[in-house]
Amino acid sequence: MSLVTSLSTPSMGVNATRIAKDLEGINQFGALPQGGVTRLALSSEDMNAREYLIQEMKAAGLQVRTDAVGNIFGRREGKQNLAPVLMGSHIDTVPEGGCYDGVAGVVAALEVIRTLNDANVETERPIEVVNFTAEESSRFLSSTIGSKFMKGTLSLEKIKTMCDKDDISLYQALKDSGYDPDALETVKKQFGDYHAYIELHIEQGIVLEELGKQIGVVQAIAAPTRLAVRVVGKADHSGNTPMTMRHDALTAASELILAVEQIAKEKTGLQTVATVGNVAVKPGAMNVIPGEAQLLIDIRDINNDDKELAIKLLLQAIEEIQKRREVAITYDFLSDEKPVQLSSRISELIRNETAALNYPYYQMHSGAGHDAMNLVPITDVGMIFIPSKDGISHNIAEYSSIEDLTAGTTVLLNSMYKLAMEAVE
Secondary structure, X not given: OOOOOOOOOOOOOOOHHHHHHHHHHHHOXXXXXXXXXXXXXXXXXXXXXXXXHHHHHHHOOXXXXXXXXXXXXXXXXXXXXXXXXXXXXXXXXXXOEOOOOOHHHHHHHHHHHHHHHHOOOOOOOOEEEEEOOOOOOOOOOOOOHHHHHHHOOOOHHHHOOOEOOOOOEHHHHHHHOOOOHHHHHHOOOOOOOOOEEEEEEEOOOOHHHHHOOOEEEEEEEOEEEEEEEEEEOOOOEOOOOOHHHOOOHHHHHHHXXXXXXXXXXXXXXXXXXXXXXXXXXXXXXXXXXXXXXXXXXXXXXXXXXXXXXXXXXXXXXXXXXXXHHOOEEEEEEEEEOOOEEOOHHHHHHHHHHHHHOOOOEEEEEEOOOOHHHHHOOOOEEEEEEEOOHHHOOOOOOOOOOHHHHHHHHHHHHHHHHHHHOOOOO
């Protein structure tokens, strides 16, 4: 189906004051004294923020429902009973995170609804706002959980094994929060259930700021492969064990960490990135040779062949290090996702609306994963980026200006209006 390019957009202006108020309203939950916020998925802070969002959705006239795994939807009806257009993001954060990652997309979507209400605009299709459950991997070591449920790639058995640091499973956390994970099959969506999905998000990088562009039109999303690695050596006295007789788990792990960096920098594609984001050492005493080290490794690329090469080289490095160092190294894949291309149809629409608004834009890919990637098998998907100051994200210093957020929301508004006025399936 071709885009409705001849349709003129009514004169509508988003309200920056309302956007700022919603940012403040949601970010009061989990706010830190030093700035930023900690609002882990399904925590009390997250649940309180969810209740705030639900009340604001209802105040905007939306019909609110929450599915079996906590994804929150607010629906604005259209003239016809057609597949709705969807927009939104998430409000959970990483520990000591910023106030814009995810939240910007949710408040922008809510402001689109309010702006349509202000202008008394009735669309052909329904429009829905979504807040996805547990987008961040910080608590359960798996990202974009709510949208994965919609995609149908998480089983009941799997979520019973996904545990946080306190050994609370995702299954139990959902039940404790009042949801019904035993009914997760009801969450899965089929192709055609939605007409389109657009997610506004902060860039979480420095490209737009460096290029002086206000809007990023995302063409592709990189995907992560994540591993938990366990290195087991032998804990011994640091004074009485000669250097030639040691089986030091930490020094072996250090070699692996450097191998991860070298693989991404020198041996794979230009877009490959790899990170060892967490190291835990046992027994952790100054005078004891480490007997065990645990690593969390994250490898990403927008090219799946390059990502698979990086994984292959990593596994080869593991084999070589454990033989030479005489330690045992085991690993578990926490996730292994494929990069996705977003809809050229939606990208064209976003690009056209951005140009019509005279905002400078740049076509780009996303190195970070987003819920949008899981909706690609379900519907046409697009993403709008706004700049992140100094490229900082997942940090209390994370910042995007209200001017850029207002511009991004305006692009979202105009794009969603065009999609919601497409009356032919």
